[in-house]
Amino acid sequence: MITVEVIISLLILFMVIATSSVTIKQLFLINKQQSNHENLYIELLNVKDYIDEEVCQKDQDISGDLNGFHFVATCQKVNELKSFVKDEDREGNLGNYLITLYKVTLSLQKENIDKKYQYYKTVVRHL
Numbered sequence: 427m428i429t430v431e432v433i434i435s436l437l438i439l440f441m442v443i444a445t446s447s448v449t450i451k452q453l454f455l456i457n458k459q460q461s462n463h464e465n466l467y468i469e470l471l472n473v474k475d476y477i478d479e480e481v482c483q484k485d486q487d488i489s490g491d492l493n494g495f496h497f498v499a500t501c502q503k504v505n506e507l508k509s510f511v512k513d514e515d516r517e518g519n520l521g522n523y524l525i526t527l528y529k530v531t532l533s534l535q536k537e538n539i540d541k542k543y544q545y546y547k548t549v550v551r552h553l
Contacts, residue, residue, distance in 0.1 A: 462539075470534060470543060473497045482528040482547055498533045504546070508553070522553040 473495065477488050482501040489498040504527045528547045533540070 466534065466539065466541060469493055469495050470532070470541075473499075473532065473534065474545070477532075478547075481530055482526075482549055494536055496535045498535075500531045501547075502529045502531070503527075504529050524551045524553055525549075526551070 469492070473492055476492055477497070477499050481488055481499050482503075487498060487500045489496070491497070506524065506526045509523045509525050526549045528549065530545055530547050532543045532545070534543070535541075
């Protein structure tokens with residue numbers, strides 16, 4: 427006959443196995459989510475580097491595909507100032523500059539991922 431001690435030990439064994447199984451599944455799920463976030467962040471940096479020279483140059487939206495992600499970048503002018511830069515060693519100036527601050531909204535899309543990011547970009551032009 428099965429004694430009470432055996433039944434309790436089997437119950438404890440079953441609980442340990444069930445808890446371990448759930449913990450391992452959660453660990454794999456968290457690892458997969460972390461990997462997805464790392465890939466998304468790397469792609470964000472790639473797209474930002476790819477469009478950095480062109481975004482905000484002609485006041486138009488930029489869109490395209492890069493590494494399986496579809497991106498759309500919109501640029502909005504926040505502020506614009508003229509600046510006078512004086513040379514410290516010599517007399518005179520190096521010239522007038524137009525400094526423009528833009529707010530860039532970058533949207534990344536891939537299958538079930540749709541993320542929007544915003545950052546600021548400063549463009550300096552010699553007048």
